[in-house]
Amino acid sequence: MKLILGLVLPLVLAMALTLLVGVQDAGLGNLWNALFVFDPADPAQVVIHSVRLPRLVAGCIAGAGLGMAGTIMQAVTRNPLADPGLLGVNAGAAFAVVVGALLLGSPDNGMIAALTFPGAALASVAVFLLGGARTGAAGPVRLTLAGVALNALLLSLISAVILARSEVLEVFRFWVTGSLAQANTRPLLAMTGTLVIGTGLALLAAPRIEALALGSALARGLGTRPARVQLVALAAITLMTGSAVAVAGPIAFLGLIVPPLSRRLSRHHLRREIFVSAVLGATIILLADTVGRLVVAPAEIRVGIMTALIGAPAFILVVRRLKPGALT
């Protein structure tokens, strides 16, 4: 109970700040009106309703998605430094953006978002297949290696294209640092749906993922099928990360920083951990976004940069506290 209050209160605060604070501060009264008795003629309400509210939703999708995906990723790979990006999701999404920009000229934001989710999904399917997940031969190490290899391949293809075509580079460089600023052009409803499906899969599979974290021999002795559990977990990770990248672009470090925090708070109960990661992830990204909008107002620092600024020192802290041997 204390845990829930301690987590939900900051989230509510972060949400309120997202809606209220900005270039133009909105009062609480405007907030109430915009949410419940919306008047499209009032500019303050319009800002809240059609700019900040989508931003809030996108932040929740991206933050919760990356936080949960990171937690499941680290549980499945038994690696406290594993990032959901290792499955090639971000690289796949980036590649989709580049291909889209190349083929369609300069696509608008909505088009980019439509391309990133399938790009992300295809990339992680490729990682499953390369890593041998279908035959059950995939250990965490093989999957990670397959992810690293695919990442390198896609990034080199991306570099090849953006070096040659400056109009593609122009599209790519704005996409590649994640941001919530274009939230109102992104498919928020669809991505909420994919995130919910991913979360459902993860919650269902959680007890089996816990068994898998004891090693595949013991997991099989406990009546689970490691290959199948791994597949479900990876599908959940893909849905979650794909949703996040489609609404906000790549966000650095969130999937890496949230899991160790939530592990500490939820004592190895994976379902609790998933919930805690979702709340923490959303809180962090919303706060980072709000700070990014305030420090250089009226301009803004993109949230992908803010999370990296906060995340890198936090990550170093995590690495320094790791016990030797924790990676094996």
Next chain:
Amino acid sequence: MTHTGLETQSLTLAYRDRTVIRDLTLRIPDRCVTSILGPNGCGKSTLLKALARLIPPNGGQVRLAGEELSRIDTRALARRLAILPQSPKGPEGITVADLVRRGRTPWRGFLAPWSDEDARVCQLALEQVGLGDMAGRSIDELSGGQRQRAWIALVLAQDTPYLLLDEPTTWLDLSHQLEVLSLLQKRNRDHGTTVVTVLHDLNLAARFSDHLILLGPAGLVSEGTPDDVMTESNLQSAFGLKALVVPDPVTGRPMVVPH
């Protein structure tokens, strides 16, 4: 000719081109403690893994209560037979109670709610391994012997009539080895659990087992009671070891004294 127990029929096990077990037919007696013995590389652990269906046979079959192991549903098998692999590794910082809790995996349903029965069985398992008051401790803080007992509690919580353990005493000092083996023996006596272990120490095996399976480089050397199996000629053919077998002054069981 259906049997109630765990048995192999013409079992052949191989890694790639190397056959480690060839055409082995044997029965694990029900409600007994059985130890599999033999020199390094003779296939003891391989045999144990095949008995638990962790590796598929290259020939022949393993049967449980007359049913071929590969035909039994995975979860149903996990409710009847538990295996503790050698030197298991858990998530960093997990507590004893949370580790043991995972032993209930095969008993939890689709949505996997946690029942009073689950809690009761876990508590019993913790008490049986003597860790009742350490449930909240992290396994990283435990001594080697306590940690191994925590892992045993996990498979006890699985609550199966068959319990297989791969070298449960490795890396433990003598008193902790005794501790682990006596708790397994007690579980066998109190619950009628069929216990199968792979052991290295011949004297401990003879002391705690009702039934021994002795493997040598060329396959099965002997099986039966410790008195039948622990003979000088059997040890010679399994280990190439010249040894004297004398009655253990404490238990009267056979004791091996190498020349």
